[in-house]
Amino acid sequence: MDKKTNKHSIHSEQEDIQISYSLILALVGGLLATLGDAISTYAAGLAIDEFIQETEDQNVKDRQLEERLASIERKLDEFQNNT
Secondary structure (H helix, E strand, O other): OHHHHHHHHHHHHHHHHOOOHHHHHHHHHHHHHHHHHHHHHHHHHHHHHHHHHHHHHHHHHHHHHHHHHHHHHHHHHHHHHHO
C-alpha cells in the first residue's frame, strides 16, 4: 500500500506541474516578440549611425567643394584684374 500511496503522490505532483500548451506558446511568442523588438532597436541604432556618418561625409565634401569654388573665384578675379 505504501507503494501505491507513493505512486499516487508522484502522479499528483506531476499534475500540479503540467502547463497548458497555450501558455507555453504564449511564452515562446512573447520571447520571440521581445527578441524581434531588440533586433529592430539595434537595426534602428545602426541606421541612425549610418545616417550621421553619411551626413558628416557629405558636409566634408560640401566644405571642400565650397573651398574649391572660392579658390576658382579668387583666381578668376585675379585674372580679370590683371587684364
